[in-house]
Amino acid sequence: MNDVEKSTGQQPVNEAVMPSRPQKFQPKLLEKISHHGTDITSFRFARSDEQRNYYLNYKAGQYSVVDLGTKEDPEGPVRSFTIASSPTEKDFILISTRIRDTQFKKKLATLDLGTLVNITAPMGKFVLPDDHSSKSVVFLSGGIGVTPFRSMVKYATDKQLPLKITVFDSNRDQGNILYKKEFDECVSENKNLKIIYTIADGRQESSSIPNDDWKGERGFINKAMLVKYLTTDELDNSIYYICGPPGMLKAMQKLLQDDLHIPKERIKIEEFTGY
Helix, strand or coil, X not given: CCECCECCECCCCCCCXXXXXXXXXXXXXXXXXXXXXXXXXXXXXXXXXXXXXXXXXXXXXXXXXXXXXXXXXXXXXXXXXXXCCCCCCCCEEEEXXXXXXXXXXXXXXXXXXXXXXXXXXXXXXXXXXXXXXXXXXXEEEEHHHXXXXXXXXXXXXXXXXXXXXXXXXXXXXXXXXXXXXXXXXXXXXXXXXXXXXXXXXXXXXXXXXXXXXXXXXXXXXXXXXXHHHCCHHHHHHCEEEEEECHHHHHHHHHHHHHHCCCCHHHEEEEECCCC
Protein backbone atom coordinates (compact mmCIF):
# COMPACT_ATOMS: atom_id res chain seq x y z
CA MET A 1 0.00 0.00 0.00
CA ASN A 2 1.55 3.40 -0.53
CA ASP A 3 1.31 5.71 2.09
CA VAL A 4 -0.88 8.93 2.29
CA GLU A 5 2.03 9.37 3.12
CA LYS A 6 0.42 6.64 0.35
CA SER A 7 2.98 3.67 0.18
CA THR A 8 5.41 6.02 0.64
CA GLY A 9 3.31 7.89 2.72
CA GLN A 10 1.16 9.35 0.02
CA GLN A 11 -2.34 10.52 -0.40
CA PRO A 12 -4.04 8.98 -3.40
CA VAL A 13 -6.01 11.42 -5.46
CA ASN A 14 -8.07 9.11 -7.63
CA GLU A 15 -11.75 8.52 -6.95
CA ALA A 16 -12.11 5.52 -4.69
CA VAL A 17 -13.92 2.32 -5.55
CA MET A 18 -15.23 0.89 -2.32
CA PRO A 19 -15.27 -2.91 -2.10
CA SER A 20 -17.88 -5.13 -0.50
CA ARG A 21 -17.95 -5.52 3.27
CA PRO A 22 -16.18 -5.84 5.61
CA GLN A 23 -14.68 -2.38 5.19
CA LYS A 24 -12.00 -2.88 7.83
CA PHE A 25 -9.92 -5.81 9.00
CA GLN A 26 -6.87 -6.60 11.14
CA PRO A 27 -4.02 -8.45 9.42
CA LYS A 28 -0.99 -9.65 11.38
CA LEU A 29 2.48 -8.17 10.76
CA LEU A 30 4.67 -10.99 9.46
CA GLU A 31 7.95 -9.33 8.51
CA LYS A 32 9.82 -6.00 8.35
CA ILE A 33 12.47 -5.53 5.66
CA SER A 34 14.91 -2.61 5.74
CA HIS A 35 16.35 -1.65 2.35
CA HIS A 36 20.07 -1.09 2.86
CA GLY A 37 21.33 2.39 2.10
CA THR A 38 17.85 3.94 1.99
CA ASP A 39 15.22 5.19 4.44
CA ILE A 40 12.68 2.73 3.00
CA THR A 41 11.20 -0.20 4.92
CA SER A 42 8.86 -2.86 3.56
CA PHE A 43 6.22 -4.54 5.69
CA ARG A 44 4.58 -7.89 4.99
CA PHE A 45 1.18 -8.51 6.56
CA ALA A 46 -0.92 -11.65 6.50
CA ARG A 47 -3.52 -11.51 3.76
CA SER A 48 -6.19 -12.92 6.05
CA ASP A 49 -7.88 -11.70 9.20
CA GLU A 50 -8.25 -14.79 11.37
CA GLN A 51 -10.52 -13.06 13.88
CA ARG A 52 -13.00 -11.95 11.23
CA ASN A 53 -12.45 -14.99 8.97
CA TYR A 54 -11.83 -12.63 6.05
CA TYR A 55 -9.42 -12.92 3.11
CA LEU A 56 -8.32 -9.70 1.41
CA ASN A 57 -9.14 -9.42 -2.29
CA TYR A 58 -7.96 -6.48 -4.37
CA LYS A 59 -6.91 -5.32 -7.83
CA ALA A 60 -3.26 -4.69 -8.66
CA GLY A 61 -2.53 -1.00 -8.00
CA GLN A 62 -5.14 -0.34 -5.32
CA TYR A 63 -4.44 1.11 -1.87
CA SER A 64 -5.69 0.74 1.71
CA VAL A 65 -5.81 3.11 4.68
CA VAL A 66 -3.84 2.10 7.79
CA ASP A 67 -4.90 3.35 11.24
CA LEU A 68 -2.26 3.17 13.99
CA GLY A 69 -4.17 5.36 16.46
CA THR A 70 -1.37 7.94 16.63
CA LYS A 71 -3.56 10.83 17.73
CA GLU A 72 -0.47 12.75 18.87
CA ASP A 73 0.70 12.94 15.25
CA PRO A 74 -0.32 16.37 13.84
CA GLU A 75 -0.87 14.68 10.48
CA GLY A 76 -3.39 12.34 12.07
CA PRO A 77 -3.57 8.63 13.00
CA VAL A 78 -4.00 7.26 9.45
CA ARG A 79 -2.05 7.02 6.22
CA SER A 80 -2.99 5.39 2.93
CA PHE A 81 -0.57 2.93 1.36
CA THR A 82 -0.46 1.32 -2.04
CA ILE A 83 -0.53 -2.44 -1.82
CA ALA A 84 2.76 -3.26 -3.56
CA SER A 85 2.15 -7.00 -3.63
CA SER A 86 0.23 -8.67 -6.46
CA PRO A 87 -3.16 -10.34 -5.97
CA THR A 88 -1.38 -13.49 -7.16
CA GLU A 89 0.79 -13.47 -4.02
CA LYS A 90 -1.64 -15.40 -1.87
CA ASP A 91 -0.05 -15.39 1.58
CA PHE A 92 0.76 -11.74 2.24
CA ILE A 93 0.19 -8.10 1.38
CA LEU A 94 3.20 -5.82 1.03
CA ILE A 95 3.66 -2.11 1.66
CA SER A 96 6.88 -0.14 1.27
CA THR A 97 7.37 3.35 2.66
CA ARG A 98 9.96 5.93 3.59
CA ILE A 99 10.37 6.14 7.37
CA ARG A 100 10.07 9.82 8.22
CA ASP A 101 10.34 11.57 11.59
CA THR A 102 6.62 11.50 12.40
CA GLN A 103 4.81 9.73 15.22
CA PHE A 104 2.95 7.56 12.72
CA LYS A 105 6.10 6.43 10.91
CA LYS A 106 8.00 5.89 14.15
CA LYS A 107 5.21 3.67 15.47
CA LEU A 108 4.98 1.78 12.18
CA ALA A 109 8.74 1.16 12.15
CA THR A 110 8.75 -0.21 15.70
CA LEU A 111 5.73 -2.51 15.46
CA ASP A 112 6.42 -5.97 16.86
CA LEU A 113 5.97 -8.98 14.60
CA GLY A 114 2.55 -10.48 15.22
CA THR A 115 0.92 -7.09 15.85
CA LEU A 116 -2.59 -6.74 14.44
CA VAL A 117 -3.02 -3.56 12.40
CA ASN A 118 -6.29 -1.86 11.43
CA ILE A 119 -6.63 -1.31 7.69
CA THR A 120 -9.52 -0.66 5.33
CA ALA A 121 -10.50 -2.84 2.41
CA PRO A 122 -8.69 -1.81 -0.80
CA MET A 123 -9.91 1.00 -3.03
CA GLY A 124 -8.84 3.14 -5.98
CA LYS A 125 -8.98 3.20 -9.80
CA PHE A 126 -5.24 3.29 -10.48
CA VAL A 127 -5.42 -0.22 -11.93
CA LEU A 128 -4.70 -2.06 -15.18
CA PRO A 129 -7.16 -1.67 -18.08
CA ASP A 130 -9.89 -4.30 -18.22
CA ASP A 131 -9.00 -5.15 -21.82
CA HIS A 132 -5.49 -6.59 -21.59
CA SER A 133 -4.92 -6.91 -25.32
CA SER A 134 -6.28 -3.71 -26.89
CA LYS A 135 -3.58 -1.24 -25.78
CA SER A 136 -0.09 -1.10 -24.38
CA VAL A 137 0.64 0.70 -21.11
CA VAL A 138 3.56 2.86 -20.03
CA PHE A 139 4.42 3.30 -16.34
CA LEU A 140 6.34 6.43 -15.26
CA SER A 141 7.53 6.22 -11.65
CA GLY A 142 9.53 8.51 -9.39
CA GLY A 143 11.20 7.06 -6.29
CA ILE A 144 8.81 5.18 -4.06
CA GLY A 145 6.03 5.95 -6.51
CA VAL A 146 7.01 2.62 -8.06
CA THR A 147 4.95 0.68 -5.49
CA PRO A 148 1.70 0.27 -7.49
CA PHE A 149 3.76 -0.72 -10.53
CA ARG A 150 5.37 -3.57 -8.61
CA SER A 151 1.86 -4.91 -7.98
CA MET A 152 0.81 -4.53 -11.63
CA VAL A 153 4.04 -5.90 -13.12
CA LYS A 154 4.03 -8.94 -10.86
CA TYR A 155 0.34 -9.59 -11.56
CA ALA A 156 0.74 -9.28 -15.34
CA THR A 157 3.77 -11.58 -15.25
CA ASP A 158 2.17 -14.25 -13.05
CA LYS A 159 -0.98 -14.22 -15.18
CA GLN A 160 1.04 -14.02 -18.43
CA LEU A 161 -1.23 -11.25 -19.68
CA PRO A 162 -0.85 -10.27 -23.35
CA LEU A 163 -0.68 -6.61 -22.27
CA LYS A 164 2.52 -4.83 -23.36
CA ILE A 165 4.07 -2.96 -20.42
CA THR A 166 7.00 -0.52 -20.47
CA VAL A 167 8.25 0.83 -17.13
CA PHE A 168 10.42 3.93 -16.76
CA ASP A 169 11.71 3.79 -13.17
CA SER A 170 13.47 6.99 -12.05
CA ASN A 171 15.54 7.15 -8.85
CA ARG A 172 18.13 9.46 -7.31
CA ASP A 173 20.83 6.77 -7.31
CA GLN A 174 21.44 3.10 -7.95
CA GLY A 175 20.93 2.14 -4.32
CA ASN A 176 17.40 3.53 -4.28
CA ILE A 177 16.02 1.30 -7.04
CA LEU A 178 13.53 -0.44 -4.79
CA TYR A 179 12.37 -3.54 -6.68
CA LYS A 180 15.13 -4.07 -9.25
CA LYS A 181 15.73 -7.75 -8.45
CA GLU A 182 12.03 -8.57 -8.66
CA PHE A 183 11.55 -6.51 -11.80
CA ASP A 184 14.51 -8.14 -13.53
CA GLU A 185 13.07 -11.57 -12.69
CA CYS A 186 9.72 -10.53 -14.17
CA VAL A 187 11.44 -9.33 -17.37
CA SER A 188 13.02 -12.77 -17.78
CA GLU A 189 9.58 -14.40 -17.49
CA ASN A 190 7.41 -11.90 -19.36
CA LYS A 191 8.07 -11.27 -23.06
CA ASN A 192 5.63 -8.33 -23.00
CA LEU A 193 7.53 -6.45 -20.28
CA LYS A 194 10.31 -3.89 -20.70
CA ILE A 195 11.89 -1.88 -17.84
CA ILE A 196 14.14 1.15 -18.20
CA TYR A 197 15.97 2.37 -15.10
CA THR A 198 17.32 5.90 -14.85
CA ILE A 199 19.23 7.61 -12.04
CA ALA A 200 20.08 11.25 -11.31
CA ASP A 201 23.06 12.71 -13.16
CA GLY A 202 24.86 14.01 -10.09
CA ARG A 203 26.80 11.71 -7.80
CA GLN A 204 25.05 10.95 -4.55
CA GLU A 205 27.62 10.98 -1.77
CA SER A 206 25.11 9.42 0.63
CA SER A 207 24.52 6.42 -1.63
CA SER A 208 25.81 3.08 -0.36
CA ILE A 209 26.20 1.83 -3.95
CA PRO A 210 28.58 3.74 -6.26
CA ASN A 211 27.12 4.86 -9.56
CA ASP A 212 30.43 4.73 -11.48
CA ASP A 213 29.60 1.35 -13.05
CA TRP A 214 26.02 2.27 -13.88
CA LYS A 215 25.03 1.08 -17.37
CA GLY A 216 21.43 2.34 -17.38
CA GLU A 217 20.00 5.74 -18.26
CA ARG A 218 20.89 8.95 -16.41
CA GLY A 219 18.78 12.00 -15.76
CA PHE A 220 15.06 12.60 -15.46
CA ILE A 221 12.54 10.90 -17.71
CA ASN A 222 12.20 13.09 -20.80
CA LYS A 223 10.94 13.05 -24.37
CA ALA A 224 14.18 11.71 -25.81
CA MET A 225 14.12 8.79 -23.39
CA LEU A 226 10.52 7.89 -24.22
CA VAL A 227 11.14 8.12 -27.96
CA LYS A 228 14.24 5.96 -27.60
CA TYR A 229 12.41 3.02 -26.03
CA LEU A 230 8.84 3.27 -27.33
CA THR A 231 7.70 2.53 -30.87
CA THR A 232 5.60 5.12 -32.69
CA ASP A 233 2.53 2.96 -32.12
CA GLU A 234 3.29 2.71 -28.39
CA LEU A 235 3.86 6.46 -28.11
CA ASP A 236 0.61 7.26 -29.86
CA ASN A 237 -1.70 4.62 -28.41
CA SER A 238 -0.50 3.61 -24.93
CA ILE A 239 -2.24 4.39 -21.67
CA TYR A 240 0.22 6.30 -19.48
CA TYR A 241 0.34 5.81 -15.70
CA ILE A 242 2.25 8.34 -13.56
CA CYS A 243 3.04 7.82 -9.89
CA GLY A 244 5.38 9.84 -7.68
CA PRO A 245 5.75 13.09 -5.72
CA PRO A 246 3.89 16.24 -6.88
CA GLY A 247 6.86 17.77 -8.73
CA MET A 248 7.48 14.63 -10.76
CA LEU A 249 3.78 14.24 -11.45
CA LYS A 250 3.51 17.79 -12.80
CA ALA A 251 6.62 17.39 -14.96
CA MET A 252 5.42 14.12 -16.47
CA GLN A 253 1.96 15.51 -17.20
CA LYS A 254 3.55 18.45 -19.00
CA LEU A 255 5.86 16.13 -20.92
CA LEU A 256 3.02 13.92 -22.09
CA GLN A 257 0.49 16.63 -22.90
CA ASP A 258 2.71 19.44 -24.23
CA ASP A 259 5.60 17.56 -25.83
CA LEU A 260 3.98 14.31 -26.94
CA HIS A 261 0.38 15.56 -27.30
CA ILE A 262 -1.12 12.66 -25.34
CA PRO A 263 -4.83 13.29 -24.62
CA LYS A 264 -5.85 13.54 -20.96
CA GLU A 265 -8.09 10.49 -21.19
CA ARG A 266 -5.02 8.31 -21.77
CA ILE A 267 -3.17 9.59 -18.69
CA LYS A 268 -3.78 8.11 -15.23
CA ILE A 269 -2.17 9.66 -12.16
CA GLU A 270 -1.47 8.71 -8.55
CA GLU A 271 0.09 11.38 -6.36
CA PHE A 272 2.19 10.76 -3.27
CA THR A 273 2.02 13.92 -1.20
CA GLY A 274 3.26 13.13 2.29
CA TYR A 275 6.84 11.87 2.26
